Amino acid sequence: xxxxxxxxxxxxxxxxxxxxxxxxxxxxxxxxxxxxxxxxxxxxxxxxxxxxxxxxxxxxxxxxxxxxxxxxxxxxxxxxxxxxxxxxxxxxxxxxxxxxxxxxxxxxxxxxxxxxxxxxxxxxxxxxxxxxxxxxxxxxxxxxxxxxxxxxxxxxxxxxxxxxxxxxxxxxxxxxxxxxxxxxxxxxxxxxxxxxxxxxxxxxxxxxxxxxxxxxxxxxxxxxxxxxxxxxxxxxxxxxxxxxxxxxxxxxxxxxxxxxxxxxxxxxxxxxxxxxxxxxxxxxxxxxxxxxxxxxxxxxxxxxxxxxxx
Amino acid sequence: xxxxxxxxxxxxxxxxxxxxxxxxxxxxxxxxxxxxxxxxxxxxxxxxxxxxxxxxxxxxxxxxxxxxxxxxxxxxxxxxxxxxxxxxxxxxxxxxxxxxxxxxxxxxxxxxxxxxxxxxxxxxxxxxxxxxxxxxxxxxxxxxxxxxxxxxxxxxxxxxxxxxxxxxxxxxxxxxxxxxxxxxxxxxxxxxxxxxxxxxxxxxxxxxxxxxxxxxxxxxxxxxxxxxxxxxxxxxxxxxxxxxxxxxxxxxxxxxxxxxxxxxxxxxxxxxxxxxxxxxxxxxxxxxxxxxxxxxxxxxxxxxxxxxxxxxxxxxxxxxxxxxxxxxxxxxxxxxxxxxxxxxxxxxxxxxxxxxxxxxxxxxxxxxx
Numbered sequence: 001x002x003x004x005x006x007x008x009x010x011x012x013x014x015x016x017x018x019x020x021x022x023x024x025x026x027x028x029x030x031x032x033x034x035x036x037x038x039x040x041x042x043x044x045x046x047x048x049x050x051x052x053x054x055x056x057x058x059x060x061x062x063x064x065x066x067x068x069x070x071x072x073x074x075x076x077x078x079x080x081x082x083x084x085x086x087x088x089x090x091x092x093x094x095x096x097x098x099x100x101x102x103x104x105x106x107x108x109x110x111x112x113x114x115x116x117x118x119x120x121x122x123x124x125x126x127x128x129x130x131x132x133x134x135x136x137x138x139x140x141x142x143x144x145x146x147x148x149x150x151x152x153x154x155x156x157x158x159x160x161x162x163x164x165x166x167x168x169x170x171x172x173x174x175x176x177x178x179x180x181x182x183x184x185x186x187x188x189x190x191x192x193x194x195x196x197x198x199x200x201x202x203x204x205x206x207x208x209x210x211x212x213x214x215x216x217x218x219x220x221x222x223x224x225x226x227x228x229x230x231x232x233x234x235x236x237x238x239x240x241x242x243x244x245x246x247x248x249x250x251x252x253x254x255x256x257x258x259x260x261x262x263x264x265x266x267x268x269x270x271x272x273x274x275x276x277x278x279x280x281x282x283x284x285x286x287x288x289x290x291x292x293x294x295x296x297x298x299x300x301x302x303x304x305x306x307x308x309x310x
Numbered sequence: 311x312x313x314x315x316x317x318x319x320x321x322x323x324x325x326x327x328x329x330x331x332x333x334x335x336x337x338x339x340x341x342x343x344x345x346x347x348x349x350x351x352x353x354x355x356x357x358x359x360x361x362x363x364x365x366x367x368x369x370x371x372x373x374x375x376x377x378x379x380x381x382x383x384x385x386x387x388x389x390x391x392x393x394x395x396x397x398x399x400x401x402x403x404x405x406x407x408x409x410x411x412x413x414x415x416x417x418x419x420x421x422x423x424x425x426x427x428x429x430x431x432x433x434x435x436x437x438x439x440x441x442x443x444x445x446x447x448x449x450x451x452x453x454x455x456x457x458x459x460x461x462x463x464x465x466x467x468x469x470x471x472x473x474x475x476x477x478x479x480x481x482x483x484x485x486x487x488x489x490x491x492x493x494x495x496x497x498x499x500x501x502x503x504x505x506x507x508x509x510x511x512x513x514x515x516x517x518x519x520x521x522x523x524x525x526x527x528x529x530x531x532x533x534x535x536x537x538x539x540x541x542x543x544x545x546x547x548x549x550x551x552x553x554x555x556x557x558x559x560x561x562x563x564x565x566x567x568x569x570x571x572x573x574x575x576x577x578x579x580x581x582x583x584x585x586x587x588x589x590x591x592x593x594x595x596x597x598x599x600x601x602x603x604x605x606x607x608x609x610x611x612x613x614x615x616x617x618x619x620x621x622x623x624x625x626x627x628x629x630x631x632x633x634x635x636x637x638x639x640x641x642x643x644x645x646x647x648x649x650x651x652x653x654x655x656x657x658x659x660x661x662x663x664x665x666x667x668x669x670x671x672x673x674x675x676x677x678x679x
Contacts, residue, residue, distance in 0.1 A: 036475070080662070084669045089414065090616055094661045097609055101654030108649045109366055228479040235473065271491040278480040285472045 008140035014252035024202030031195035032175040034299035036092035039227025040099030042207030047103035049208025050218040066208035074200025175295035178302040347667030355659035377638030395633040400587035401611025417478025419608035420485035421456040425585025428455025437511025444513035456585015464574035506600035526594030
């Protein structure tokens, strides 16, 4: 094991929450829904995922429960914004608050106040035969838990769907020009409903992964702004699934570097090291405006009867 | 980069007929339309909250009694409510003023903390000065620190087009680390058992009004500020321009309003008010800076700003209601063992129901027309 292997071994799982939540954001965004409740949904996912895993004794069930509650929040978001045409940003904020409150409330109701927090087993690694035996990077890249593999597979599927299928092209049309999409018979509202539900479900699963891979328990501050970084990530990746994965490597890399620097000590106070991901993101955002492109109808509601939209 | 650029002031969907933005009430009917949604939303949200409390196995009536009465039963409760009100109002302005130009400031938390840092720095470094000099310096330092912090976002927005939602949020997280550094390395109070700075000089503390569990003078300051801001937005050219930009970006551009510069200015003014909130927390409540002092003022500020629908006149009143709920919530946790988070859910519900009332109103008007 050397430093590079170590770095990659930590980087890959650290990418998962970013990739999952960002693919959820991209999926909603490509249909024109700009959901800003990531931070809240990730906390809620972490709470629900942890609590259900702890009660049932199965992390898989915990992940599925997080998926379900995320879908429910996504349904509320999608319904209020597409069917009732309420402001997406405001609804997103309201759901962010509600999810945050619900997350703490559920934890308190189920666990109560304890000196020692209950623990769940963290996810087991499943090394891929052959590939994980490759010297140097084999173990770092191909010896992880199943969620890691699923996350990257899912990213590929989403990319393939969006860019290699005609259904994906129609899907993207909804976010670019819903009026035209509507005029050729694409069900705009139904597409947006699906995108909103699946997107939010991915965000909560991203949160649920956190207690299952790092601490084995839920703490309120554990998402630590990743939800907001995810929105930045979607912008940086230009709302394209493959670039989002690359961007996630950058975000996760800064996170891992900050943690490693904190452990080894680099001569500067650890607070400044921990600022790194946020400051780094801001700096990249400055350059990103040159290449970042976003769906034309991102954040705008579609009203079939209005002559202004589309 | 801004997804929500062309939006109306928050809460009003782009294409929903007819414009439901509350105007100043002219007839009793208008007033009813203005008040009714609030009453209905609050009632409905409390019903939902009551069901949650029931599901937790507690008595909703008892819980709500303590939520709604704590602020008025004892002087202590009332003082606590007013102190909370000050910070909530200022954080709500920090959100609402940029909102008037169509920009979302999600960074009140960071601006409050940096304001507190500025105030604490002056209060500690110049602690020997008499109050007449030191206190204004402390408040100004807080205002400036908050303005500079928001100024970073404003600069990035105007010069590079960096989305202000993201930059303000990211700066919050930077500020958490910054205050941790100040509280543990620069002026640490080793005996506190929690990251906190040493106390500021006596002259940096806000004078008290009245006796016993006393109210600090920041309350008066905030009332004056609220009046001044209302006048500024209603009767100055800049205030009008700011509202115009928020209401219709394209029309403002066509008429030669410097929209991006105004948006930047809005953010800086918002940040200054957030910084003032931090300075008042230091000078009036804690006497020092400590980690966690921002509690959830960011969320409360945004909730109040959205509930008031960007109306600066409504902000102080809505904020009072929220302050009552918040102070009542902690008393409810003590007396009825119902977690405080119930109140956060109720607040989110009020907001959602309030937004839904627009839809209902539009349907009603559509039916009667």
